[in-house]
Amino acid sequence: MNDIKPAVEVRAVSRTFGGRKGASVTALESVDLSVAPGEFVSLIGPSGCGKSTLLRLIADLDTPTSGELSVFGKPARQARVDQDYGIAFQQAGLLPWKTVTGNIELPLALHGAGRSERRARVSELLELIGLTDFAGHYPDQLSGGMQQRVAIARALAESPKLLLMDEPFGALDEMTRERMQNELVRICAETQAAVVFVTHSIPEAVFLSDRVVVMSPRPGRITDVIDVSLGGPAERDDSLREDEAFFRGVAKVREALHGVPVAGARGVDTR
Template sequence: MGRNATPDVNAGPVPGAGAASLAVDVRGVSRVFAGRKGASVTALDDVSLTVAPGEFVSLIGPSGCGKSTLLRLIADLDTPTTGEIRVFGKPARQARIDQDYGIAFQQAGLLPWRTVTGNIELPLELHGAGRAARRARAAELIELVGLSEFAGHYPDQLSGGMQQRVAIARSLAESPSLLLMDEPFGALDEMTRERMQNELVRICGETSAAVVFVTHSIPEAVFLSNRVVVLEPRPGRIRDVLRVGLGNPGERGETLREDEEFFRAVSQVRELLHGEAPAGARGAATQ
């Protein structure tokens, strides 16, 4: 596996990719929230970002910089004040209607009265899939996330890491080509978090889904990503983009965390977060 942690100044996705073939295309997006007494808060200011199919992109920055706001806008859980967002060439709203993406949050959000199988089946059930098809897909995903022995268990019978695996499986139920993940491992202890990162890179390798991933953890962003997007404090703007040249995320293993190039990339992201640009680190969010 080729290793090169030096950032690529052409830090956009696959060269030559047209807008229709991009997983995510964010163009000049701003989000302004109305405040008290006529004041307003600018959460995002003129943000542009593209994500190629199969690419893993992490968003990192200080609290309040607009990471989760940007993810919610891509997911059509909120609407930009200005700008445009397209997902696989479609308006974000149409992509949501077409179930083109799956979404996972920090809290697993499982229904306590449903088993592991029942929770994973839920999105399929809501969209009219037959019972046999739901069961077959749920069984496939339960095996994918390594929980075959727990298919009949309820959420309160599972550890936090296991609950997150169920949530990830549920987000994959309709075979999305894009995963939107907002700090899905943030509430886990460090050992469980690393195991879940390993699981996620394996799952992404098997499904080839593109991922937009919000995190506060620099090592997590580096371990998982093709590119790390560093945002500035409010108003949220993209400060820089670091291409992480540590091989295909789906092929990364436990030993990568001890690799010299891994530590080098972690240091580069840390410097960018503090407003320092390592030599050659200036990147572009778009092509």
């Protein structure tokens, strides 16, 4: 009997926010989603469709109005207490008065890890993100892409089995963004963490994901789930971005998102 629990299980989840003068806004309505351990799933949809709200519910930063949600078979709150997931947002959110080392080791320090344990883990993570030579630098001495790598390392500090990422590369220029996508593919392959990734970029979603979840305008519902069959991490490098299979995947997600058939994958506006 297979007793492997999903990394994330969302069943009939809705979230309604109260408004002024008794008005209310339904951000999510009857959402069902299952993410397997080690799977990379992107959420994509128009602004205001509830992507970030869903991520916040998974992270126990908000509570659903109705429905059930679990992380590795646990209630979201218990998963947070057990540090089963790490979170990375669009802004790196590094503490400016702490060095790269200090920022990465912060979650470990907060949970009582000893100095030698913290330094060993930071050393491992700095090698993973390719910033060993910048351990003593401060955030304002780093590029935007380097800051995001530090934020990802901090999210990985306690070896979570799940990463929750809300447009972590949205503020980066296109070249840096593509390099960070390549880095994230490599990091996820090495850590085997499951990922739920919010993005507005169709090419980004296709490049990174095993599946792309397409959401409707508010109230947010899942309207389609696109399986992306582009191979494993070894195949997901810069050459993939010029591959016909990649363009077909982009076109398929674009059609699901906009409801407009795409005659040819190349030459279309995919952002």
